[in-house]
Amino acid sequence: MAITDEQLVEVAVKEGLIDAEMVAMLRLRARRDRIALLDAVTSHGRFPVATLYRALADLRRLPFVDLSALPRLSPSLVQRLPTEMIQFLRVLPISEEGETVLIATADPDDRATLEAVARILGRPVKIALADPTALNEATERALAELSRQPVTGVAAVAADPVILLDRIFKEAFLRRASDIHLEPYPHGIRVRLRVDGWLQVFQTLGMQEGSGVVSRIKVLAGLDIAEQRAPQDGGFSYRLSRGADRTVDIRVATSPTRWGERATLRLLGMETSDLTLEAIGMSPQEMIQFRRVIKQPHGLILLTGPTGSGKSTTLYAALREINRPELNILTVEDPIEYVIAGISQIQVDGEKVTFASTLRALLRHDPDVLMVGEIRDAETAGVALKAAMTGHLVLSTLHTHSACGAVSRLADLGCERYLIGSTLAGVIAQRLVRRLCARCKRSRPALAKEAALLKVEGRDVEIYDAVGCASCLGSGYRGRVGLFETLWMDRMLAQRISRGATEEDLAEAASGKFTTLFTDGCAKVLAGITSLDEVLSATLYEE
Numbered sequence: 001m002a003i004t005d006e007q008l009v010e011v012a013v014k015e016g017l018i019d020a021e022m023v024a025m026l027r028l029r030a031r032r033d034r035i036a037l038l039d040a041v042t043s044h045g046r047f048p049v050a051t052l053y054r055a056l057a058d059l060r061r062l063p064f065v066d067l068s069a070l071p072r073l074s075p076s077l078v079q080r081l082p083t084e085m086i087q088f089l090r091v092l093p094i095s096e097e098g099e100t101v102l103i104a105t106a107d108p109d110d111r112a113t114l115e116a117v118a119r120i121l122g123r124p125v126k127i128a129l130a131d132p133t134a135l136n137e138a139t140e141r142a143l144a145e146l147s148r149q150p151v152t153g154v155a156a157v158a159a160d161p162v163i164l165l166d167r168i169f170k171e172a173f174l175r176r177a178s179d180i181h182l183e184p185y186p187h188g189i190r191v192r193l194r195v196d197g198w199l200q201v202f203q204t205l206g207m208q209e210g211s212g213v214v215s216r217i218k219v220l221a222g223l224d225i226a227e228q229r230a231p232q233d234g235g236f237s238y239r240l241s242r243g244a245d246r247t248v249d250i251r252v253a254t255s256p257t258r259w260g261e262r263a264t265l266r267l268l269g270m271e272t273s274d275l276t277l278e279a280i281g282m283s284p285q286e287m288i289q290f291r292r293v294i295k296q297p298h299g300l301i302l303l304t305g306p307t308g309s310g311k312s313t314t315l316y317a318a319l320r321e322i323n324r325p326e327l328n329i330l331t332v333e334d335p336i337e338y339v340i341a342g343i344s345q346i347q348v349d350g351e352k353v354t355f356a357s358t359l360r361a362l363l364r365h366d367p368d369v370l371m372v373g374e375i376r377d378a379e380t381a382g383v384a385l386k387a388a389m390t391g392h393l394v395l396s397t398l399h400t401h402s403a404c405g406a407v408s409r410l411a412d413l414g415c416e417r418y419l420i421g422s423t424l425a426g427v428i429a430q431r432l433v434r435r436l437c438a439r440c441k442r443s444r445p446a447l448a449k450e451a452a453l454l455k456v457e458g459r460d461v462e463i464y465d466a467v468g469c470a471s472c473l474g475s476g477y478r479g480r481v482g483l484f485e486t487l488w489m490d491r492m493l494a495q496r497i498s499r500g501a502t503e504e505d506l507a508e509a510a511s512g513k514f515t516t517l518f519t520d521g522c523a524k525v526l527a528g529i530t531s532l533d534e535v536l537s538a539t540l541y542e543e
Helices: 005-014 020-033 037-045 049-059 083-089 111-121 132-147 153-158 161-174 207-220 284-294 311-322 355-365 378-389 405-412 417-423 448-454 491-498 503-509 517-526 532-538
Strands: 091-097 100-105 125-129 177-185 188-195 198-205 232-239 247-257 260-268 299-304 329-333 344-347 369-372 393-398 424-436 442-445 462-465 477-488
Touching (some): 005 020, 083 091, 083 132, 111 125, 161 177, 161 198, 299 311, 299 405, 378 393, 378 417, 393 405, 424 532, 477 517
Antiparallel strands (some): 247 260, 424 477
């Protein structure tokens, strides 16, 4: 008997993915909205159905195989079984391990079928549990490839661009992805999702169905579907179906490649509930300082770091912290990633509506707080500094590698040093690292080399390693946390900046109250929040 939805829900409760009281509430909601209970559970918990099958596999001590991520099955291995057995019993040989053949199935209790497979192959078999939807599609694709016939059945329905795109969006939402990549290759289009900053293969589409999906995306984004030789940009809002009950804003970029047109989709505003200062990962001491500067009546606060380091998220968290009816808060962004009630947000277009021109216009709207998405040029930097000097609190981002480097960057853009020193309130350099999965992380004593890196030589300390479980889909990590390097201004530092102090001079002058990225990372490693490998990959190790 195949695994039922009720069994999967029981697995979710047993593994702590969702509690029993919430399941009872979701059961009522599913009846009211006429959706499947499993859709309601996965949407509420933000995990794909594959998570439940992986959890079931762990409970039964079976391997789990993600068939949607496998690029291609071996035809010679598949054709060893009769077509009727594969088609009707839904068992699929996927690999050989010595004398044993690994068989994917969604029904591990069907012993009769597995014994029949072993007799036909004349070799022992080992079963791996698979998501039945992915198994059905992989089965029909494998049979179509062997017969050289068009794909039919479930796989053909799933290949419809509308249905396929809806599934990709839903999986991206459930896996908490920030980006979707559709990349053409000679024999198909690979779909990858960026989850917690890392790309993971989700599915490999045939060239025809993949091209159909890209065309569907271009239609939704208002792009020219006939133009395939030039890059295009656009965007649209998409309503997620089947239990998710939310609309996602999507930014689209397409570009021609050697094998066809690729598309990159950024999913905006997916984690609005996490836009709080407590959630971003600052230490209590740094949080006190940050709250102090964002509540000042005037000054310039800068967030620095490379693209994708979480600068905008921190800015939005700060705006939510200070947002109240008596303050007039205005923002200039490209694009607007999160919508915050009570704040006027303006999106620039790079031509008529620029950062500098819009910022000048907003100064005539009686602002208390201004947020500039990014200081990109001398004109924007100059207007931002003058706004901060004339009694406004200005928050913005800047592309530098360190907190002290923000001063040099502003000077390179043509800003006067005395103006920087008199207006700058604080600079935060930021990076993002993956959080260790709380369910499966494993502690161990730190090695001597690791203790030296963490500067805890001679002490017995424990650190944690990533392991992998159903909750984190085998990665060992779930979610991300910020590493912060902070430079809080005082009169002495302001005077040094005005006199032309270098980055090294500022770091030395601020020693004792200057937290570096690596130092903050080491504290989070010792606290079991992230791993040492993550910190080393995101920061420059300090000798």
